[in-house]
Amino acid sequence: MIEIKVPASTANLGPGFDTLGAALNLYNSFFLEESGDSLIITGCPKEFSDENNLVIKAMKYTANKYHKLLPAGIKLHIDSQVPLSRGLGSSSTCIVAGVFAAAELLKLPLTREDILIIASEIEGHPDNVAPAILGGIVTATYKDCNIYYDNIPLSKDIKFIALIPEFELSTALSRSVLPHTVERSDGIFNINRVSLLIAALATGKLENLPVACEDRLHQPYRAKLIPDYEPVVKKCWEYNASAVFLSGAGPTILVLVPQENNDFIKSINSYLITLNNKWQSSELYIDFQGTQINRK
Incomplete structure (x- = not known):
């Protein structure tokens, strides 16, 4: 079994519209393993417990990008602390988890920078996925299939x-x-x-x-x-x-x-x-x- 723990994130921080993001100590945890020949998803509302689940979509996107096939059967359990549709990056946690999960199950030798690029392609911008993957406060931009980013030091006060x-x-x-x-x-x-x-x-x-x-x-x-x-x-x-x-x-x-x-x-x-x-x-x-x- 693989556990993927992804922090919540806050984007913008006021004036940094679509450019700044910070990871917060509130987490969604995703537990995955190969299981038979069917997809089983628990821990989320029924409407998200099929192939339209954002984690599964991100997994498929990653697999297709590298011309791989996911296992026929996957068991996914989601332990969610990040509230939905509240501006705390709940969808980004799913995308990030999906990319990491595909890399783990398919044994893809992806760096965090690779995962950041893929997650940004799926999300459309890096302001939430970048801190969720890297931690800290991050400024990032996406250009020509590359991510340019840096961490911002934070005062402990x-x-x-x-x-x-x-x-x-x-x-x-x-x-x-x-x-x-x-x-x-x-x-x-x-x-x-x-x-x-x-x-x-x-x-x-x-x-x-x-x-x-x-x-x-x-x-x-x-x-x-x-x-x-x-x-x-x-x-x-x-x-x-x-x-x-x-x-x-x-x-x-x-x-x-x-x-x-x-x-x-x-x-x-x-x-x-x-x-x-x-x-x-x-x-x-x-x-x-x-x-x-x-x-x-």
Whole structure:
């Protein structure tokens, strides 16, 4: 049996639209083994327990790319901690697991860079799959069938608080509200902020984060799809957040706070229970290992 443990990921980090991502210590684990001549999938909703499962699709894509055939029978069990359609990279965990699984079952000598390229081809962009595979905070771009990436060092003075609502928001809907063109001034605004953000994360200059995480390319449009987004963000600032931004396409809101701020969760929880929709808060940290393989 093979266990593939893939971390959740958050993309964008505010202004880094489709360019920045971070792995978080929340995991989906996938257990695979060859079994008879049929496909058996457990641990997921019934509608995902067939060949349309994203893990199986990624496995088939990888096998086809190398002109290989997958075993006739596969048993897959999914132990999921990453909530669906919340902006925490649940689909990316499936894609990454599928590519790793195909490499393991077919004994393909793939490096992590190879797997990153394949996963990016499937996903369409590397901002979630790159940190899920490599760990840490990653900036990455995909060009001419190659991935160009680097890790960004993170100050130990920062921790992440995820505010996760009970309702879902599809990536397709969240992307549909974005404008097809942007003003030059907005492009310059985001380039300026993401440059400052990378420096602030690396140096721990937290006083720059409130400005560094400002964005004009996606959050103002997506915020309208998320009930109570504006008042929740306002409360985060009142409770001394260093930065507040959407996780990926949303609806999860991520908050950066100084390591010594132990009052934020208690304060924000007291507010969240007053809202019509249920929200939960979770203290998370950067996962620096990325995807892990355990061969049993």
